[in-house]
Amino acid sequence: MERTRRSTIRSLAALGAAGLAGCLDGGLVGSVRERGGDGDESDESGDGDAPDEGRGPPTADGSRHLAYDLETLREESLSGGVGTDGIPSVENPTFVRIDEPTLIDDVPVFGVARGGEAKAYPQYVLVHHEIVNDVVGGDPVAVTYCPLTGTAQGFERGGTTFGVSGQLVNSNLIMYDRATGSWWPQMLATGIDGPMRGGTLREFRVVWTTLGEWRAAHPDSLIMTDETGYARRYENDPYGLYAPLGGYYADEETLFPPLSDPEEGHPKSVVVGARTADGAVAFDKASLLVERVLSGTLRPSDEPVIAVADPALSTGYVYLNPKNVTVEPDGDGYRVGGDGVGGAAESEGAVDADDLPLERVLAFDAMWFAWAGFYPETGFVGDHTGAGYGR
Structure with missing residues (x-):
């Protein structure tokens, strides 16, 4: 091609x-x-x-x-x-x-x-x-x-x-x-x-968050400027818009066929994906932000994982959950139970989304078509019906 x-x-x-x-x-x-x-x-x-x-x-x-x-x-x-x-x-x-x-x-x-x-x-x-x-x-x-x-x-x-x-x-x-x-x-x-x-x-x-959310969480943060040494029209995104959503980011069309077509769902819906040596999993980001906690499995290994939302940054974190411990929202944080298979130490009160007493797996946002293209056997969790919703 x-x-x-x-x-x-x-x-x-x-x-x-x-x-x-x-x-x-x-x-x-x-x-x-x-x-x-x-x-x-x-x-x-x-x-x-x-x-x-x-x-x-x-x-x-x-x-x-x-x-x-x-x-x-x-x-x-x-x-x-x-x-x-x-x-x-x-x-x-x-x-x-x-x-x-x-x-x-x-x-x-x-x-x-x-x-x-x-x-x-x-x-x-x-x-x-x-x-x-x-x-x-x-x-x-x-x-x-x-x-x-x-x-x-x-x-x-x-x-x-x-x-x-x-x-x-x-x-x-x-x-x-x-x-x-x-x-x-x-x-x-x-x-x-x-x-x-x-x-x-x-x-x-x-x-992936917004300026307002990152500034609230990290008031001492630095932000990169557009003084890059290159002449660019930085006010114009050649692909479309994220706020409000439009152009390539919202349209169902992809510029070229992916390695593998997802069987269902909006191609541009946002997933929080994670992968290890044993497999991959994707959580619909919009669903995660609403439900706060979603459980899934890595494919093809079927190893249990759990995702939790961080509403303050509009993001999510993914953890290995081999003992199937319970995780429930508790205010702005989460309470981890100890009644999973095989037992597990429970948290001493609410903990932050990025600090559950489980092994965290690196996760990142991706368009669904791209994730499904690279990982066609992925276990998907949630309802991926809207493009870009939940950014």
Whole structure:
């Protein structure tokens, strides 16, 4: 398939969208377990590559479940119509205190709290760059955003930086690291080409929230400005709008067929997805914010998991729940019971959504079509009927 970003812009102008491309159908092969991470909320430990200068990015000790083999993912990659670094990453971001900008509270931002430091990255800036190479809490990191899949994710970068390769798979951004040139699909966090093929990046949580919510939770946070060194019309999102929802973000059409079509649901509905070495799960974000607690299973392992909402940040957290302990809302927090199978220590009163006494799994927002494309066997929980609702 030779359709590119430019031809897609022309042919889908009626959607008011401009964008990158997805991929063709691929073959299911089960789980790939090579080098990589272990699925924790912050994959910073293990015996993977150290972040030495001149080497590739550090890798985690473990793996991620993949529904396709690496060769299939490489073969299904597609040019987005721009060359390497045709979409320029930001290398020297500038920041101001979060109470300084005259932005409305509903502006979507990607929040990072790490090493005693909090930063917010506005969606309206990252939509033009997709990758910001930064330092947070003393650690060199990359904060990344793919507009076509609605995914904001964070990665440790060690002594190198990440750039936009110009390639996509399943509509998702393929990053490359500048030390080795290896390709890393953002959602998979796994190398599919180059010297680090099969490695898994160390990840950390990025919260998709709003300026007002992040400022209330982190009043001392910094926020990235649009002084990037590039001339861009940052007031214009080429794909549409998030507040109010419109354009590509709301339309049922995807720019290219996903790796696997979901059997039901709005393709652009937002899910909170999580994956480990054993499988993947997706919770409808709108349902989670209403119900507060949802239970599901990783597929294909059928390992029990539970998701809880954090209404203050309009986000959710996912935990492994092997003993099926009960979790119930208690005011703004949650009470964890000890009556699960096999018994478990219960909480001594209400605990915050991000602090349940269970093992937390890194989770992030994604458009349903993209998640189902990468993880077609995913167990889905909730009612995914509305595009983007619950952002």
